[in-house]
Amino acid sequence: TDDAASPDDLSARNLLLSQATSLTQAFAINTESVAVLADDTYDMTVAATDRVNALTSAVAKVNEQLRSGSYSTPSLALMDERDRLLGLLAEEVGISVDFGSRQEANVRLGINGSGPLLVSGVESQNLFMTRREDQLDVVTGAGRNVTSSADSGLLRGAIDSYAVTG
Numbered sequence: 001t002d003d004a005a006s007p008d009d010l011s012a013r014n015l016l017l018s019q020a021t022s023l024t025q026a027f028a029i030n031t032e033s034v035a036v037l038a039d040d041t042y043d044m045t046v047a048a049t050d051r052v053n054a055l056t057s058a059v060a061k062v063n064e065q066l067r068s069g070s071y072s073t074p075s076l077a078l079m080d081e082r083d084r085l086l087g088l089l090a091e092e093v094g095i096s097v098d099f100g101s102r103q104e105a106n107v108r109l110g111i112n113g114s115g116p117l118l119v120s121g122v123e124s125q126n127l128f129m130t131r132r133e134d135q136l137d138v139v140t141g142a143g144r145n146v147t148s149s150a151d152s153g154l155l156r157g158a159i160d161s162y163a164v165t166g
Contacts, residue, residue, distance in 0.1 A: 038165040045129050045136055045158040048092050052155065055089040056107065056124040063104035064122040074103045094152035108149075109138075115149030116140060136162045 062082045069075050082105055089095055089107070096113040098106050100121070109115035109127075118125055127146070130137045136159045138147045150156050 038162060041158055041162045041165055042129070042131055042136065045155060045162065048155045048158060049127050049129050049138070052089065052092050052118075053124075053126045055085055055092065056118045056126075059085050059089070059105055059107060059119045060122050060124040063100075063119065066104045067102045067122065069102075079103055090153065092153050093150050093155040109146055110149035110151050112151070116144065116146050134163065 059082060062078055062085065066074055066078050066082070069078065082103070086095070086097060086105060086107070093109065094111040095118070096108045096111055096115070098113075100106060104121060105119060106117065106121065107119040109118050116125065118127070126141050128139050128141065130139055136147070137145050138150045138155070138159070139145050147159065150159065
């Protein structure tokens with residue numbers, strides 16, 4: 001640099017200090033931007049988890065209505081509502097579904113069918129987000145970490161995004 005060639009040249013030294021200060025400020029701005037992005041991503045996962053919980057609760061209520069209806073001819077309107085809710089739920093997080101004898105939906109977290117039950121008959125289980133420095137975890141109300149079962153959907157995308165920005 002000019003400063004190395006002419007150590008007594010104050011203008012070159014001042015220019016170098018000014019450029020170093022600008023670079024430091026740029027790093028600080030970028031660090032702050034990444035922190036804001038990580039916070040926004042966390043908020044997005046909490047909102048997605050809240051939507052999942054509301055949808056699983058609604059599926060459980062529809063299941064209750066299906067169970068209390070006619071055994072021989074379940075309500076088509078209720079089955080349509082159940083299917084609509086399951087579609088919305090699948091957008092939020094990967095699920096697998098099996099149906100009982102009264103057409104009630106039993107819903108597992110994850111597309112492979114081995115995740116925890118989110119809806120079993122008329123009961124639903126809530127999910128919660130926990131936050132560590134560089135990782136988000138999905139946990140059940142009992143505290144079981146089920147992040148690996150959240151294998152697709154908006155929630156999985158947000159978790160993966162946080163791993164990059166967190």
